[in-house]
Amino acid sequence: MGLSSAMQWWEEWQLRILVLASLLIQYILYSSVWVRRSATVRRLRMLVWIAYILGDAVAIYALATLFNRTKKTWDGESSALEVLWAPVLLIHLGGQPWISAYSLEDNELWKRHTITLVSQVTVALYIFCKWWSGEKSLLASAILLFLVGILKFAHKPWALRTASFSSMQISSTMDLLVAEQSEGNTYSLEEYVQAAKKCVLETKVHRPSDFSEILSSCMFADQSAPYSVRFKELSCFMRLEYKNSYSQLQDCLGSAFDFLYTRIGSILTLLGMGLALLLPFLTLASMVLFATSHKDGHNKKDITVTYILFGCTAMQELLFPCYIISAFIPCFRSFIEKHTDGWHNMVSQHNLISFCVRKKKPTFLMKLATFKFLREFINQHWYIRHVPIAFQISGVVCQHLKHGWKKYICDAASYRRFNELRGQWALRRHHQLGWSLKKPFDDSVLIWHIATDLCFYHPNTSPQCRQGEGPERSREISNYMVYMLLIRPEMLMPGTKSYLFTSASDKIVGNSKGPLDTEEMIAHEILNMPMLLTATDLVSNASKLAKALMELRDDKERWSVIQGVWVEMLCYSASRCRGYLHAKSLGEGGECLTTICLLLSMMGMETLADRHQRSEPPQEEGREGDVEDQGKEAVKEEEEPCTSHAQAEACQSAEDYSPV
Numbered sequence: 025m026g027l028s029s030a031m032q033w034w035e036e037w038q039l040r041i042l043v044l045a046s047l048l049i050q051y052i053l054y055s056s057v058w059v060r061r062s063a064t065v066r067r068l069r070m071l072v073w074i075a076y077i078l079g080d081a082v083a084i085y086a087l088a089t090l091f092n093r094t095k096k097t098w099d100g101e102s103s104a105l106e107v108l109w110a111p112v113l114l115i116h117l118g119g120q121p122w123i124s125a126y127s128l129e130d131n132e133l134w135k136r137h138t139i140t141l142v143s144q145v146t147v148a149l150y151i152f153c154k155w156w157s158g159e160k161s162l163l164a165s166a167i168l169l170f171l172v173g174i175l176k177f178a179h180k181p182w183a184l185r186t187a188s189f190s191s192m193q194i195s196s197t198m199d200l201l202v203a204e205q206s207e208g209n210t211y212s213l214e215e216y217v218q219a220a221k222k223c224v225l226e227t228k229v230h231r232p233s234d235f236s237e238i239l240s241s242c243m244f245a246d247q248s249a250p251y252s253v254r255f256k257e258l259s260c261f262m263r264l265e266y267k268n269s270y271s272q273l274q275d276c277l278g279s280a281f282d283f284l285y286t287r288i289g290s291i292l293t294l295l296g297m298g299l300a301l302l303l304p305f306l307t308l309a310s311m312v313l314f315a316t317s318h319k320d321g322h323n324k325k326d327i328t329v330t331y332i333l334f335g336c337t338a339m340q341e342l343l344f345p346c347y348i349i350s351a352f353i354p355c356f357r358s359f360i361e362k363h364t365d366g367w368h369n370m371v372s373q374h375n376l377i378s379f380c381v382r383k384k385k386p387t388f389l390m391k392l393a394t395f396k397f398l399r400e401f402i403n404q405h406w407y408i409r410h411v412p413i414a415f416q417i418s419g420v421v422c423q424h425l426k427h428g429w430k431k432y433i434c435d436a437a438s439y440r441r442f443n444e445l446r447g448q449w450a451l452r453r454h455h456q457l458g459w460s461l462k463k464p465f466d467d468s469v470l471i472w473h474i475a476t477d478l479c480f481y482h483p484n485t486s487p488q489c490r491q492g493e494g495p496e497r498s499r500e501i502s503n504y505m506v507y508m509l510l511i512r513p514e515m516l517m518p519g520t521k522s523y524l525f526t527s528a529s530d531k532i533v534g535n536s537k538g539p540l541d542t543e544e545m546i547a548h549e550i551l552n553m554p555m556l557l558t559a560t561d562l563v564s565n566a567s568k569l570a571k572a573l574m575e576l577r578d579d580k581e582r583w584s585v586i587q588g589v590w591v592e593m594l595c596y597s598a599s600r601c602r603g604y605l606h607a608k609s610l611g612e613g614g615e616c617l618t619t620i621c622l623l624l625s626m627m628g629m630e631t632l633a634d635r636h637q638r639s640e641p642p643q644e645e646g647r648e649g650d651v652e653d654q655g656k657e658a659v660k661e662e663e664e665p666c667t668s669h670a671q672a673e674a675c676q677s678a679e680d681y682s683p684v
Contacts, residue, residue, distance in 0.1 A: 039093065040329050042086035043109050046116045047336055049079045054340060057122035061281065063370030063410045063613050076126045080140070083116040087144060091151055105326040107155045108166050108314075110148040112333050114173025115307075117144055117180075121287045121300070121344050124183045128284060128608040134184035141177050148173070161317030168310035172303050172341075179299060183287040189245075189604065192283070196245040199238050200253065207252040213436045216251035220258055220628045224429040227262040239625045240276040244284075246603040248633035258628040266422060270415055273622050277367040281610045300348070304341040311338045371417060371500065371616045373409040374507035376470070376525065377477050377543045380532045382407065384540050400526070404510060413500050414616050417594075420497055421620055424591045425627040443630040446596035447472075450588025454576075457585075460569050466513075466520045467562060469505050469593060470528060474550070474566035476502045476586055479573050481547035486579070494583030501590040504616060508597070515601045515609065515617055524562065531563050599624055600632060 056072040059065050090110060117140075125131045152166065185191060211219065239257050242249045249257075261269055282288040290296045311334040319327050382390065382403050389406065393399045432449065433439045442449075446468070447461045460475075461468055476498055480490060489495065505516070506525065513520035532546065535553055540546045550567055576582040598621040606618040625631055 039086060039089050039106060039109070040325065042082060042089060043113065043333060044329065046079070046082045046086055046113060047333060049075050049082060050116050050120060050340065051336070053079055053123050054120045054343070055122075056120075057286065060123070060285070060611070060613070061278075061368065063368045063372075066410070066613055069613070072123075073126055076123065079119065080117060083113045084140075084144060087113050087147055087151070091147055105319075105322050105330050107152055108162065108169070108330060109333060110151050111166060111169035111173040112337055114145065114148050114170070114177050115337055115341075117141075118173065118176030118178075119180050120340075121291060123285065124180070124187060124287045125285050125611070127611050128189070128604070131184045131188040131284065134181040134188060137181040137184060141181060145174055145177065159318060161313050165310045165313035165317065168306050168313070172306050172310070175299060176303060179287065179290065179296070183290040186290045187284050189607075192241070192607075193245045193247065196238075196241040196247050199241060200247065200249055203238050203253045203256075204250045207250075207256060209252045211251035211255065213251070213439070216255060216628075217433060217436050217439045219255055221429055221433060223255070223259050223262060224426060224628075227259060229265050230263050237276050237279060240280060240622055242633070243622055243625050243631065244280055244603045244607040246633050248631060248637050254625075254628055257626060261626045266419055269422070269626075270418055273418070273619055273626070274367040274369075276622060277610065277614060277618065280607065281367070281614070284607055285611050301345055304338070304345050307334075307338045307341045311335060367614060367619075369412040369414045370410040371413050371504050372507045372511070373411055373500070373503040374404075374407075374510055375477070375503050375543075376473060376506060376529060376532075377546050378407070379403060379525075380529050380536075380546050381540065381543055383529060383533050384536065384546075408507065408511070409503075411500070414619055416497065417501060417504075417616060418619055418623055420501075420587070420591055421595060421623055422627070424588075424595070425624070425629065429628075440630065443599065443635075444596075445592045447589035447592045450585050450592055454585060457569065457572055460565070461589075463565075465517050465593075465596070466509055466524055469509055469516070470524050470562050471566045471569055472586075472589060472593070473502045473506045474528070474563060475569040475573060476590075477543070478547050478551055478567065478570035479582065479586065481544045482551070482570070482574055483548070484574060489579045489583075492579075492583065494580065494587050498583055498587040498590055501587070501594055505590070505593060505597070508615070508617065512609070512615065512617075515605050515615065516597050517600060528562050531561075594620055595624060595629075599629065599635075602632065 052071070052075040056075065059068045059072050087110065090106060090113075093106070149170070152170070156163070156166070238253060239249055261272070264272065287296070291300050314330065314334055386399060386403075387407075390399045390402050393402055428442050428449075432442050446465065448458070451457050451461070460471055463471070479485060480495055480499060508516040509520060510522050510525045513522040532550060536546065536549050540549060550563060551570065553563070553567065573582055573586065576585065594617075598617045601617060601621060606615075606621060609615045609618060
C-alpha cells in the first residue's frame with residue numbers, strides 16, 4: 025500500500041475510528057471506579073487518567089473532523105449516517121456517572137465545562153442542521169439522541185459544581201445548623217469533656233440506629249462541629265463494637281469518595297434521579313427507531329458503525345438504572361455492597377533499610393534504568409508495598425484513645441494536652457528517651473523509624489519476639505509514617521522535608537563497607553558505625569536511640585514503648601493534616617491517615633479546625649516545648665485525685681496501661 029492509498033484509507037476511516045475509540049474510552053471510564061477505589065491495582069490508575077484526559081479530547085476531535093468533512097464520502101455515497109454520530113459524541117462528552125472528576129481540582133473547573141457545553145452543542149447542532157438529508161425515522165432518532173446528549177452533557181458541569189469544595193462547605197454548614205438545632209443543648213469545652221468522659225466510661229456496647237456522617241463532612245470541609253453534635257456522634261460511636269465502628273468509618277470514606285469524585289451527589293436529587301431513569305429509555309427508543317428505519321443507499325460500513333454506537337451507548341446508559349434496581353434485590357445487594365461500598369483495608373509501606381539494600385544491590389528493574397535519577401525514582405516509588413492492616417492499626421489507635429479518655433483526660437486542659445502528645449505519654453516513665461521528641465516532627469519520625477528497625481534486627485532480639493504483635497504493629501506504623509514522609513510529605517505535617525529520607529540513605533550506603541544483601545546486615549552495619557552526635561546526623565541519633573531502647577531488658581516493655589510512640593505520632597500527624605488534603609487523597613486511592621483522622625473526630629478528639637479556632641490566647645494553652653516536662657505533667661495528671669468518684673477511678677495511675 026502506497027502513501028497515497030494509506031492517506032485515502034485514513035480519510036475514509038478516520039471518523040469511524042475516532043467515534044469507536046471514543047466509545048471504548050467511555051467503557052473504560054465506566055469501569056474505572058473499581059480501579060480507583062482499590063489499593064491493590066494502583067498502577068492501573070495511569071490508564072484511568074489517560075482515559076479521563078482522552079475522553080473529552082477524542083470526542084471533541086471527532087466533532088471537529090465531522091465539521092470539516094465534505095458531504096460526500098470517498099465512494100460518492102451520502103454521509104447522512106455520519107451526521108447521526110454527532111449527538112452520540114455529545115453523550116460521550118457528558119461522561120460517566122462513576123467518574124465526574126479524576127482529582128479534586130477538576131471539580132473547580134465546572135465553569136470551563138459549561139463553556140465547553142455551549143460551544144460543542146452549538147457545533148453539533150450546526151453540523152446536523154446543515155448536512156442532514158435523511159428520512160423522518162432517522163430524524164426522530166437523531167432528535168431523541170440530541171435530547172439525551174444535551175441533557176447528559178449539561179449534567180456534567182452541574183455534577184462538578186455540586187462536588188466542588190465550596191459546595192461541600194456550604195452543605196456541611198447547613199447539616200451542622202440542622203443538627204445543632206435538633207440537639208438544643210449547648211456545651212462549653214469543660215462541659216463537653218466531662219460529658220464525653222462519662223460517656224466513654226459508662227456506655228455499653230450495642231448497635232445504634234441513629235449514626236450519621238456529619239463529622240466526616242466537617243472533617244473534609246475543615247469545619248469545627250458544635251460540642252453538642254460531637255457528643256451525640258461520640259455516644260453513637262461508642263455503642264458500636266469495634267468491627268462495626270470500623271465499618272462505619274469505611275462507609276464514611278466511601279460516601280465521601282462518591283460525593284467528590286462521582287455523580288452520586290447530583291444523581292441523588294429529584295432532578296438527577298429523574299434524568300438517570302429517563303435518559304436510558306430515550307436512548308433505547310432512539311436505537312429502535314434507527315433499527316426500523318430504511319437504510320437503503322447508505323454505506324454498509326457506516327450502518328455497521330452506527331449499530332455499534334447505538335447499541336453500546338444504549339446498553340451503557342441502561343447499566344446505571346439496572347445497578348439502582350439490583351440494589352433492592354437481596355441476592356445482588358451483598359455483592360454490590362462488597363465491591364462498591366465502604367473502603368479498602370490497605371496501608372502503604374516503605375522502609376529506609378530496604379531502600380538502602382536495593383540501592384546497594386540494585387534490582388533487575390533498577391538496572392534497566394540508564395540514568396541515576398530514574399533508578400532513584402524506581403527505588404522510591406515502585407517498591408511500595410500495600411498490606412491489609414488498616415483494621416488492625418485503627419484498632420490500636422481506638423484502644424489508645426479510649427485509654428486517653430479513661431486515664432489521662434480529666435478536664436479541658438488535659439484534653440488539650442492529650443491532643444498535643446506525639447510520644448510523650450509513651451515515654452512518661454522513660455524520660456531519658458525524651459530527647460528524641462525534642463526535634464522537628466519529620467526528624468523524629470525518621471529517627472524512630474530507623475531505631476525501630478535497629479531494635480527489630482538487633483542481635484539481642486529473639487526470633488520469637490520478632491513475631492509478636494508489638495513489633496509487628498510498630499513496624500507497620502513506622503513503615504507507613506516513613507512512606508508518608510517520602511511520598512505524601514504535605515499530609516504528614518506542613519513543612520515536612522522529604523529529602524531527609526534520601527540524605528539518611530546516602531549516609532548509610534556511603535559509610536557501609538562490603539556487600540550488604542539483607543536488611544539485617546545493614547542494621548548491624550548501622551549499629552557498628554561511629555556515632556557523630558550532631559543535630560543533623562539522624563542516623564547516629566537513631567543508633568543512639570536504638571541502643572537506649574535495647575537497655576530496656578523486658579522485650580514486652582520495649583515494644584510497648586515503641587508502639588506507644590508510633591501511635592501517638594500517627595494521631596498527631598492525622599489531626600494536623602488539612603481536610604482538603606484528606607479529600608484529595610481519596611481520589612488517589614486514599615490513605616490510612618484519613619481513616620485515623622476520622623476516627624479521632626468520631627472519638628471526640630480535638631480537630632484541626634478546633635485548634636485554629638480557639639478563643640484563648642496561646643499562652644493559656646499549656647506548654648508544648650519541653651517534652652520531659654510534659655511527660656511529668658502526664659504522670660502527675662494521672663496521679664492527682666479528681667473531683668468525682670467516676671473520675672477518680674478513671675484518672676488513677678496509668679502504670680498498667682500498655683498499648684500493645
